Amino acid sequence: MKISRVGHAAGVFIDSVSKEALVVVAGGINKNKGYMNYGFTVLNSTEILKGDHWELGPALPKRLNGPSIIESGKESILLIGGLLMEYDKYGLGVDEGYNSIYKLQCALGTCSWTKLNQELQTGRHAFIAVPIHDAWTACRPGEKVSKLADTTKICYDINNKQKDCFSDYEPSAPNSDQYECDPDVIGGQRWKLDDNLLKNEANWIWKSVDSWTFTAKDDDLIYILNNSKTKVLRATSDGKVIQEFLVEGKADQLWKKGEPNFNGYFTLENSGEPKLLTAIFESGLEIKGNITMR
Numbered sequence: 001m002k003i004s005r006v007g008h009a010a011g012v013f014i015d016s017v018s019k020e021a022l023v024v025v026a027g028g029i030n031k032n033k034g035y036m037n038y039g040f041t042v043l044n045s046t047e048i049l050k051g052d053h054w055e056l057g058p059a060l061p062k063r064l065n066g067p068s069i070i071e072s073g074k075e076s077i078l079l080i081g082g083l084l085m086e087y088d089k090y091g092l093g094v095d096e097g098y099n100s101i102y103k104l105q106c107a108l109g110t111c112s113w114t115k116l117n118q119e120l121q122t123g124r125h126a127f128i129a130v131p132i133h134d135a136w137t138a139c140r141p142g143e144k145v146s147k148l149a150d151t152t153k154i155c156y157d158i159n160n161k162q163k164d165c166f167s168d169y170e171p172s173a174p175n176s177d178q179y180e181c182d183p184d185v186i187g188g189q190r191w192k193l194d195d196n197l198l199k200n201e202a203n204w205i206w207k208s209v210d211s212w213t214f215t216a217k218d219d220d221l222i223y224i225l226n227n228s229k230t231k232v233l234r235a236t237s238d239g240k241v242i243q244e245f246l247v248e249g250k251a252d253q254l255w256k257k258g259e260p261n262f263n264g265y266f267t268l269e270n271s272g273e274p275k276l277l278t279a280i281f282e283s284g285l286e287i288k289g290n291i292t293m294r
Contacts, residue, residue, distance in 0.1 A: 001025060001054050002047055002054050002056060003030055003043065003045055003047065004030060004031070005025070005028035005030050005043055006028055006029050006031070007027070007028040007029045007065045007126070008025050008026060008028025008029075008043070008067075009025070009027055009028075009066075009067045009069040009079055009082075010023065010024065010025045010026075010069060011023075011069035011071060011077040012024075013072075013074060013075060013076055013077045013104075013106075014074050014075055015106045015107065015108065016075040016076075016105060016107045017107045017108045018108055018109070020050065022048050022050060022106060023048065023049035024046060024047070024048050024049075024069070024077060024104060025046070025047050026045075026046045026047075026057075026060055026064075026067065026069065026079055027042075027043055027044065027045075027060055027063070027064040027065060027066075027067050027079070028043050028066075029042055029043065029065050042064070042085040042086070043063060043064075043065075044060040044061070044062060044063040044064065045057075045059055045060070046058055046059060046060060046104070046111075046113075048106075048111065050109070057104075057111050058104075058113055060079070060102070060113060061102070061113065061115065062084055062086065062098065062100075063084070063085055063086050064079075064081075064082030064083065064084060064085075064098060064125075065082060065085055065125060066081075066082055066083050066125035066126035066127075067079050067080060067098070067125065068080045068081060068082075068128065069129075070129045070130070070131045071131060072103060072131075075105060076104060077104050078101055078102070078104075078116075079102045079103075079104065079113075080101050080120065080129050081097065081098050081099060081100075081101075081120055081123060081124045081125055082097075082098045083095070083096070083097060083098065083125035083126070084096055084098040084123075096123060097123030097124045098123045098125070099120040099121070099122065099123035099124075100115060100116075100120075101115070101116045101118055101120070102114065102115055102116065103116055188200055188201075188202040188205040188206060188278055188279035189267055189276045189277070189278050189288070189290070190202075190261065190265035190266060190267060191265060191266060191267070191268055191277065192260070192263075192264050192266065193212060196212055196213060196227070197209075197211075197212065198210075198212040198224070199265075201263065201265040202279060205279040205280070205281065206279030206281065206282060206283070206284070206285065207283075208283075210226050210227070210228035210229065211226075211228050212224065212225065212226055212227060213225045213227055214257075217249075217254055220256060220257070221254040221255065221256055221271055222254065222255050222257065223246060223253060223255070224255055224268070225246070226243055229243060230245070231243040231244055231245055231246070232244065232245075232246045232253050233253070233255070233277070233285070234250070234252050234253045235252045235270040235272060235273045235275070235277075235287045236252070239273075239275070239286050239288070240285075240286060240287075241277065241285035241286055251271045251272035252271065252272030252273060253272075254270070254271035254272070255269065255270055255271065256268070256269045256271060267290075270287050273287055275287035275288055275289055276288060276289070276290060
């Protein structure tokens, strides 16, 4: 790097036009004489690794030690928080946790920081930030939200069309009414069979390319049959969902369909363990109680 530093943040993203992969470092401390002979300088500089060489990027608006960087999509990163350390020549100034969030984007090598409206409730530094999917943020059943206010809730508009309220809407996009959150979508607990494909309404969590069918049993119960493996889904006593050969009448292999919503998705409750089939990751299933995010 052009400037040695510790306590800085680092991240990786791509130029939105050239698609070049970029590494960025920002902020931190350079251990030299610095302000008032304190033995260090708090940095507001940004450096970007392009190919095999470092270039100075746009300066941060503040001198920050210990911020954190996470990806914001593939074409930008977010710099969050940090310890704001700015002093005048008399040693007076600020030394406190910073709560602002800045986005860095580059287009054909021209980069800029943009301050976001969102802020941390509590300023902090030397912390870890981890991106999570929008769907796993708090949502209360029936809660009304606006896409302009925030964008991490899976919601439905007045036409019962699923929306992602935290998507980046273009300025030209039409204005819309508020949306109502649906916790079952967030929890990955609604399913449907579509041309022998078993689909989860929260389709970013779980996906399968196998062929599936529902085989009816007495009392409105079904087997969930994976035709590709000639096995059915079974719930175990410890909450796991596995695939095994069908055993006629075995309660933990039988499932009860709930009422479909307006998109045709429904819950699947296990007969032996009265909990719902739940997607937990791309190829993982468990049974859980009804998930309500609060």
